Amino acid sequence: MTASVTIITPMFNSEDFISETINSVISQTYKNWELILIDDCSSDSTLKIIQPFLEIHTNIKLLKNEVNSGAAVSRNKGGQLAKGDYIAFLDADDLWHPKKLETQIAFMQKENCHVSFTSYQLIDQDGKLLNTEVKALKSLSYPKLLKSNYVGNLTGMYNAKVLGEITAPNLRKRQDWLLWLAAIKKSGKDARGVQEPLAYYRVHQNSMSANKLSLVKHNYWVYKKGLGFSTLKSTWCMLVFLREHFFVKSKQIVKLNKS
Known part of the structure; x- marks a missing residue:
């Protein structure tokens, strides 16, 4: 029997992209999955758009937050209801390659790893490739991840059957980084990176990567808040982060030749 996968997708005013995102899950060659959509009090047409998917696909489920709570709360709620052997995350504006689940699960089983992530490519608001690929490290330790976030959340996956549920602290931003730190720490061994690009990260004006100061x-x-470090240690870690981000991690970003 093939392993099952739970995919968790928080939504907030996601009408522009959610249909395309869901279709990228439906198009997976690996079919033993459930998709949990968590709506964070959207005021646009998000719920209307996803209704036909809910009527057709019994493995797509919807949760609604009573108040706007942020991505961390939404992801944690999805994790609490997840039934999959593996947990994966896909934001409401990003996309997956059709063989993402098939390739990544086979990789994790072959390598006997509990946490994995993949390379991914950047797309613009219209879904056009930006000829830029973010390469996954082949192996990622907790100390290395502490220096900078090397896991694209849309590519990450962990073995919930082994590790149990991994929750993220309730921070409005970057809580995914803390989740992967917790997953690797609980795993007790390095995360492994699939070198093939299996996801597409959408860069637009609301993307965190588009605002360096933020x-x-x-x-x-x-x-400071997520890991509970002192002000002095947090400041030191930020200096290490800046060096890692701009002088080391930047080498993982590869410009591709236009076809």
Whole structure:
């Protein structure tokens, strides 16, 4: 019997992209999955758009937050209801390659790893490739991940059958980084990276990566609030982060030749 996968997708005013995102899950060559959509009090047409998917696909489920709570709360709620042997995450504006689940699960089983992630490519608001690929490290330790977030959340997956549920602290931003830190720590061994690009990260004006100043601020709170470090240690970690992000991690970003 093939392993099952739970995919968790928080939504908030996601009408522009959610249909395409869901279709990228439905198109997976690996079929033993459930998709949990968590709506965070959307005021647009998100719920209307996803209704036909809910009527046709019994393995797509919807949760609704009573108040706007942020992605961390939404992901944690999805994790509490997850039935899959593996847990994966896909934001409401990102996409997966059709063989993402098939390739990644086979990789994890072959490598006997409990946490994995993959390379991914960047797309613009219209879904057009930006000829940029973010390469996954082949192996990722907890100390290395503490320096900078090397896991694209849309690519990450962990073995819930082995590790149990992994929750994220209730921070508005960068809580996914803390989740992967917790997963690797609980695993007791390095995460492994699939070198093949299996996902597509959408870059637009609301993307964290598009606002460098905001990125620095929210990363500081990962250390200070998320991990409970002192102000001095958090400041030191941010200095290490800046060096890692701009001089080491940047080497993982590869410009591709236009076809």
